[in-house]
Amino acid sequence: MTLQPTLRPDCGNCFALCCTALGFARSADFAIDKPAATPCPNMSADFSCAIHQRLRPRGFRGCTVFDCFGAGQVVSQRTFGGTSWRDNPSSTSSMFAVFKVVKQLHEMLWYLAEAQQRTFDPDLASAAGHLSGRIATTAQGDATAILDTDVETLHMEVRALLMEVSEELRASYGAEDTQTHDDGTHRNGEHSGADLMGAVLANQxxxxxxFRSAYLIGANLRNSDLTAADLLGADLRGAHLHGADLSRALYLTQPQITAAEGDPTTLLPQRLTKPDHWS
Incomplete structure (x- = not known):
């Protein structure tokens, strides 16, 4: 029997895979350049972060936003049996590659769990559960099986199901998918992929x-109600969510919330937490 994995990071049981396998370029989110497959200079000998409590003021805001959806501890403790890449250097490239795949699989599981819970259609709920079970089984396989996974096809299957659930839920609020008009406007709440950077959408x-895949960087969403609003892949960096109601928004993740700005009056889904910098 395949158990659904925990989709929350447990850094204490991970071999700092996000700090080693992944690379980043110097920017507003990262103070330095770090190539992929190299340890971050801030990583301690026990795989912890030496500046964890000071990441933002030290210029590593991007680290505070990242979320592996629990992939790190699964790869470290289950796939590779608790033996780190440091203790077994020959496993390094394989472990890092597996981590990147499992992170994607766990993110799919995050979205499918919500789709299964939110849909009104028993058939869609069953389909989400079945697909989730297949992905969980894959994520808990051995390294070879994981690396042989056709991730692109799984992404397509998951996306199709998520969109179907989204259309169902949004239709219950009178929203319908429409195309962008020649004048650039988006009617009936259709802003998929739209450039809404800095847009004023407050008190609405x-x-x-x-808002699927929309650019909401720095957008003003203060005191707005986003119930059943589809935020799959929306870029919320610096978005102002003070007083907004996102408690029933669709497909929201912790990285999106952590990248945004809010306050104690912002309402979030139960499975998300308010970032420390909001207070």
Missing amino acids: RLCGSN
Whole structure:
């Protein structure tokens, strides 16, 4: 029997895979350049972060936003049996590659769990559960099986199901998918892929709107109601969510929230937490 994995990071049981396998370039989010497959200079001997409590003021805001959806501890303790890449250097490249795949699989599981719980259609709920079970089984396989996974096909299957659930839920708020018009406007709450950087969307009823993959960087969403708004892949960096109601928004993740700005009056889904910098 395949158990659904925990989709929350447990850094104490991970071999700092996010700090080693992944690379980043110097930017507003990272104070330095770090090539992929190299340890971060801030990593301690026990795989912890030496500046964890000071990441933002030290210029590593991007580290505070990243979330592996629990992939790190699964790869470290289950796939590779608790033996680190440091203790077994020959496993390094394989472990890092597996981590990147499992992180994607766990992110899919995060979205499918919500789709299964939110849909009104028993058939869609069953389909989400079945697909989730397949992905969980894959994520808990051995390294070879994981690396042989056709991730692109799984992404397509998951996305199709998520969109179907989204359309169902948003339609219950009178929203329908429409195309962008020649004048650049988006009617019926359709903003999929739209450039809304810095847009003023405060104090609005945005229920059922489609913000899928939209650029909401620095957008003002203060005191707006985003119930059943599809935020799959939306870029919320620096978005102002003070007083906004996202408690029933669709497909919201912790990285999106951590990248945004809010306050104690912002309402979030139960499985998300308010970032420390909001207070």
